[in-house]
Amino acid sequence: MSIDLSVTNKPAVQKKAEEEPDNREQIRDFVQKAAPQKAERARKKHAPVQRKMCSFMIPVPLLxxxxxxxxxxxxxxSGIINLAIVKILEDGL
Structure with a gap:
Protein backbone atom coordinates (compact mmCIF):
# COMPACT_ATOMS: atom_id res chain seq x y z
CA MET A 1 0.00 0.00 0.00
CA SER A 2 1.56 3.26 -1.09
CA ILE A 3 0.59 6.81 -0.24
CA ASP A 4 0.20 9.23 -3.11
CA LEU A 5 2.20 12.35 -2.26
CA SER A 6 1.68 13.92 -5.67
CA VAL A 7 -1.16 16.07 -4.27
CA THR A 8 1.29 18.24 -2.35
CA ASN A 9 3.41 18.75 -5.44
CA LYS A 10 0.63 20.49 -7.35
CA PRO A 11 1.30 24.20 -7.85
CA ALA A 12 -2.12 25.27 -6.51
CA VAL A 13 -1.59 23.44 -3.21
CA GLN A 14 1.92 24.85 -2.80
CA LYS A 15 0.71 28.37 -3.63
CA LYS A 16 -2.11 28.15 -1.10
CA ALA A 17 0.27 26.91 1.58
CA GLU A 18 2.58 29.84 0.90
CA GLU A 19 -0.29 32.36 0.98
CA GLU A 20 -1.67 31.22 4.34
CA PRO A 21 -0.16 33.22 7.19
CA ASP A 22 1.71 31.40 9.91
CA ASN A 23 -0.57 31.73 12.94
CA ARG A 24 1.58 29.73 15.32
CA GLU A 25 3.00 32.83 17.00
CA GLN A 26 -0.48 34.33 17.51
CA ILE A 27 -1.76 31.04 18.89
CA ARG A 28 1.22 30.76 21.24
CA ASP A 29 0.63 34.31 22.53
CA PHE A 30 -3.06 33.61 23.06
CA VAL A 31 -2.35 30.39 24.96
CA GLN A 32 0.26 32.07 27.14
CA LYS A 33 -2.22 34.82 28.05
CA ALA A 34 -5.19 32.49 28.53
CA ALA A 35 -3.46 29.71 30.47
CA PRO A 36 -2.97 31.63 33.75
CA GLN A 37 -6.57 32.86 33.67
CA LYS A 38 -7.88 29.39 32.97
CA ALA A 39 -5.71 27.91 35.73
CA GLU A 40 -6.99 30.55 38.19
CA ARG A 41 -10.62 29.79 37.27
CA ALA A 42 -10.02 26.06 37.74
CA ARG A 43 -8.32 26.70 41.08
CA LYS A 44 -11.28 28.78 42.26
CA LYS A 45 -13.80 26.24 40.99
CA HIS A 46 -12.17 23.29 42.72
CA ALA A 47 -10.99 25.10 45.84
CA PRO A 48 -12.30 23.87 49.19
CA VAL A 49 -15.20 25.81 50.64
CA GLN A 50 -13.79 28.72 52.62
CA ARG A 51 -17.00 30.68 53.00
CA LYS A 52 -18.74 31.20 56.30
CA MET A 53 -22.17 30.39 54.87
CA CYS A 54 -23.16 27.88 52.21
CA SER A 55 -25.74 28.62 49.53
CA PHE A 56 -28.53 27.56 51.92
CA MET A 57 -27.40 30.22 54.43
CA ILE A 58 -26.29 27.54 56.86
CA PRO A 59 -23.01 28.23 58.66
CA VAL A 60 -20.23 26.00 57.35
CA PRO A 61 -19.33 24.62 60.82
CA LEU A 62 -22.95 23.50 61.22
CA LEU A 63 -22.83 21.95 57.76
CA SER A 78 -27.76 19.72 49.47
CA GLY A 79 -27.27 15.96 49.92
CA ILE A 80 -25.94 16.53 53.45
CA ILE A 81 -28.94 18.68 54.34
CA ASN A 82 -31.45 16.26 52.78
CA LEU A 83 -29.86 13.25 54.47
CA ALA A 84 -29.79 15.05 57.82
CA ILE A 85 -33.49 15.93 57.49
CA VAL A 86 -34.41 12.33 56.61
CA LYS A 87 -32.29 10.94 59.44
CA ILE A 88 -33.82 13.36 61.97
CA LEU A 89 -37.35 12.52 60.79
CA GLU A 90 -36.69 8.76 60.94
CA ASP A 91 -34.60 8.49 64.10
CA GLY A 92 -35.25 11.72 65.91
CA LEU A 93 -32.47 13.65 67.58
Missing part, protein backbone atom coordinates in the same frame (compact mmCIF):
# COMPACT_ATOMS: atom_id res chain seq x y z
CA UNK A 64 -19.68 20.05 58.74
CA UNK A 65 -21.40 18.87 61.92
CA UNK A 66 -24.40 17.69 59.88
CA UNK A 67 -21.98 15.84 57.60
CA UNK A 68 -20.54 14.00 60.61
CA UNK A 69 -24.10 13.35 61.87
CA UNK A 70 -24.91 11.76 58.49
CA UNK A 71 -21.75 9.64 58.74
CA UNK A 72 -20.26 11.33 55.64
CA UNK A 73 -22.57 9.46 53.26
CA UNK A 74 -23.50 12.52 51.16
CA UNK A 75 -21.24 14.16 48.59
CA UNK A 76 -22.93 17.57 48.16
CA UNK A 77 -24.16 20.26 50.51
Missing amino acids: EELDRFCEKKAQTR
Whole structure:
Protein backbone atom coordinates (compact mmCIF):
# COMPACT_ATOMS: atom_id res chain seq x y z
CA MET A 1 0.00 0.00 0.00
CA SER A 2 1.56 3.26 -1.09
CA ILE A 3 0.59 6.81 -0.24
CA ASP A 4 0.20 9.23 -3.11
CA LEU A 5 2.20 12.35 -2.26
CA SER A 6 1.68 13.92 -5.67
CA VAL A 7 -1.16 16.07 -4.27
CA THR A 8 1.29 18.24 -2.35
CA ASN A 9 3.41 18.75 -5.44
CA LYS A 10 0.63 20.49 -7.35
CA PRO A 11 1.30 24.20 -7.85
CA ALA A 12 -2.12 25.27 -6.51
CA VAL A 13 -1.59 23.44 -3.21
CA GLN A 14 1.92 24.85 -2.80
CA LYS A 15 0.71 28.37 -3.63
CA LYS A 16 -2.11 28.15 -1.10
CA ALA A 17 0.27 26.91 1.58
CA GLU A 18 2.58 29.84 0.90
CA GLU A 19 -0.29 32.36 0.98
CA GLU A 20 -1.67 31.22 4.34
CA PRO A 21 -0.16 33.22 7.19
CA ASP A 22 1.71 31.40 9.91
CA ASN A 23 -0.57 31.73 12.94
CA ARG A 24 1.58 29.73 15.32
CA GLU A 25 3.00 32.83 17.00
CA GLN A 26 -0.48 34.33 17.51
CA ILE A 27 -1.76 31.04 18.89
CA ARG A 28 1.22 30.76 21.24
CA ASP A 29 0.63 34.31 22.53
CA PHE A 30 -3.06 33.61 23.06
CA VAL A 31 -2.35 30.39 24.96
CA GLN A 32 0.26 32.07 27.14
CA LYS A 33 -2.22 34.82 28.05
CA ALA A 34 -5.19 32.49 28.53
CA ALA A 35 -3.46 29.71 30.47
CA PRO A 36 -2.97 31.63 33.75
CA GLN A 37 -6.57 32.86 33.67
CA LYS A 38 -7.88 29.39 32.97
CA ALA A 39 -5.71 27.91 35.73
CA GLU A 40 -6.99 30.55 38.19
CA ARG A 41 -10.62 29.79 37.27
CA ALA A 42 -10.02 26.06 37.74
CA ARG A 43 -8.32 26.70 41.08
CA LYS A 44 -11.28 28.78 42.26
CA LYS A 45 -13.80 26.24 40.99
CA HIS A 46 -12.17 23.29 42.72
CA ALA A 47 -10.99 25.10 45.84
CA PRO A 48 -12.30 23.87 49.19
CA VAL A 49 -15.20 25.81 50.64
CA GLN A 50 -13.79 28.72 52.62
CA ARG A 51 -17.00 30.68 53.00
CA LYS A 52 -18.74 31.20 56.30
CA MET A 53 -22.17 30.39 54.87
CA CYS A 54 -23.16 27.88 52.21
CA SER A 55 -25.74 28.62 49.53
CA PHE A 56 -28.53 27.56 51.92
CA MET A 57 -27.40 30.22 54.43
CA ILE A 58 -26.29 27.54 56.86
CA PRO A 59 -23.01 28.23 58.66
CA VAL A 60 -20.23 26.00 57.35
CA PRO A 61 -19.33 24.62 60.82
CA LEU A 62 -22.95 23.50 61.22
CA LEU A 63 -22.83 21.95 57.76
CA GLU A 64 -19.68 20.05 58.74
CA GLU A 65 -21.40 18.87 61.92
CA LEU A 66 -24.40 17.69 59.88
CA ASP A 67 -21.98 15.84 57.60
CA ARG A 68 -20.54 14.00 60.61
CA PHE A 69 -24.10 13.35 61.87
CA CYS A 70 -24.91 11.76 58.49
CA GLU A 71 -21.75 9.64 58.74
CA LYS A 72 -20.26 11.33 55.64
CA LYS A 73 -22.57 9.46 53.26
CA ALA A 74 -23.50 12.52 51.16
CA GLN A 75 -21.24 14.16 48.59
CA THR A 76 -22.93 17.57 48.16
CA ARG A 77 -24.16 20.26 50.51
CA SER A 78 -27.76 19.72 49.47
CA GLY A 79 -27.27 15.96 49.92
CA ILE A 80 -25.94 16.53 53.45
CA ILE A 81 -28.94 18.68 54.34
CA ASN A 82 -31.45 16.26 52.78
CA LEU A 83 -29.86 13.25 54.47
CA ALA A 84 -29.79 15.05 57.82
CA ILE A 85 -33.49 15.93 57.49
CA VAL A 86 -34.41 12.33 56.61
CA LYS A 87 -32.29 10.94 59.44
CA ILE A 88 -33.82 13.36 61.97
CA LEU A 89 -37.35 12.52 60.79
CA GLU A 90 -36.69 8.76 60.94
CA ASP A 91 -34.60 8.49 64.10
CA GLY A 92 -35.25 11.72 65.91
CA LEU A 93 -32.47 13.65 67.58
